Amino acid sequence: MDPLDDVLRLLGTTSHVSASMTAGGSWAVGFDAPDGIKFNAVRRGRCYLRLDGSVEAIPLAAGDCYLLTHSRPYTLFSDPEAAAMPAGPIFLAATDGVARAGVGDEFAAIGGAFRFGERARELLLDGLPTVIHVPAATAEAAALQWAIDQIDVELRQRRVGATLVAEHLAVVMLIQILRHRLASEPAPTTGLLAGLGDPVVAVALREMHRQPAHGWQVAELARAASVSRSTLAARFKDLVGRGPLEYLTGWRVELAANRLRSGDETLASIAQHVGYGSESALSVAFKRVTGHTPRAYRHLARTR
Template sequence: MDPLTEIFTQMRIRKASFTRLDATAPWGFVSKGEQAVKFVLVVRGSGILTAGRNFDPIPLRSGDVFIMLDDVPYRLFDHDGSQMIDCVDVEKLRVGHRIELGGGGALTTFVSGAFEIDALDAQPLLDVLPKLLHLKLDQNRSLAFQSVLELLAAETEAPGLGSEAVTSRLFELLFVHAIRALASHPEGPTHGWLGAVADRNLAHAIKAIHAEPARDWTVETLARQAGMSRSAFAARFKAVVGRTPLDYLTHWRIYRATRMIRKRGAALAEVSRSVGYESLAAFNRAFKKETGRTPGAFRKEAVREAAFA
């Protein structure tokens, strides 16, 4: 099992919403950002995106997708001279899932969506992904990814019975395909576990850890999985992932443990054994070192959060 499969197996999106926006030139709007995962597909036309303070203007064309993983402020417009409207005022133009704005010139159509994901579930993704992903329409886009985008555009063009449920599922597929596209791109991530998955040697070790996290792995046995010498493997793993192989193993074990404690209500001794610790004391030490809390304290906090959710 690879990390992305494990993360998405249990992760679900919440409070999904979508909008089909028809903007006729001249047009422009500005957002202060929002606490949600936000994506935009350019169905037709073109535009310019600026986000945060450290990003250069990004030209957008039909078929492009961008995804924001944080509350990054941004501007989206057809040209520099366009008047900017605050997104709060843009929302006032909404009729159902559609918004129309602009001056009546050339048409640009966007399908945008926003959804929430549990921060703990998604932490491994948030740790390695950039705040802004821009995926251009090019020959490297898989047929499956393109099919999801076309389904999404069609569903928002003519919503039918159960449309919100369909769109929510398409958001999940879009998110997975976007990350896959990023990981497979020649200029994709080179660090973190996503960088390791893209490394033809390290990928075998990463997948082995995720397939059997409770196994008594050593640097030597993981190096054999990668088909490398112990020293070369240890050096490359640390350079790419940012952790030693055994530190990464501990990190992933504790991540799995936090999810089990929150979602299953399993006894701590059972959780400890399932992630590779025969001794509850050793599990407690590793858990506290990784999270700053004992498993018991973490459980109490999770119960409290659930009660007020």
């Protein structure tokens, strides 16, 4: 099994593609902190991205994409001296799906957001930088450009099912951006992506995701990765941020939590499915990870 695919599915990853934006002349648009993870793809022209509180701005050119993984206000601008107009009124006034800023249209971008389930930050996002910038010249940019082109066609032509197609294409973009991050230098410091970027740790992650209910021991995982037990344990903790069996416990709890949220399966059945011999063993692990008993968690999930 692909651990990244597993996590994205479990998190219920969805996307929303907003209106395109064009701009020209001297312009600046200020955006509130996004609800979720924000992405933008530059279709033509150039601009700069500056996060609230940052001095440095990131230059963006046609074909570039970026992902904002943490909720912070930001500004897109062509001119650092231009007064930033709030994005809200500009996008509310959009016509034909296009918001307009400044004078002219030499700049164009498509943007949107990704939303995840409640456990996304701990499982995936905490190990990511605030901004992931994918320049047009990178290897992943070709696949991104294809998805962007198709999204643009769908948004402009508005054929049957266009919104759904555009949103699925945006998820393709997300995977390509995460792949870019996985291959980047410097590599992610800790977390799932850091582990997947290591040939030894990635084997152990794939094995645990392939059979999460199996009674894994570190020695067995080390044999699968063709390294010693101590080597695997040290590399896994350095890269993922916790030991192999601690990670396995967390992943089993995430699988159990998903079943608690989405159905009426008994705790005994869930425990067996995720690798615990009894309901009480699952309850102990579940409360240690989430702070709630499985029954309390199920109740909270259904009253939100």
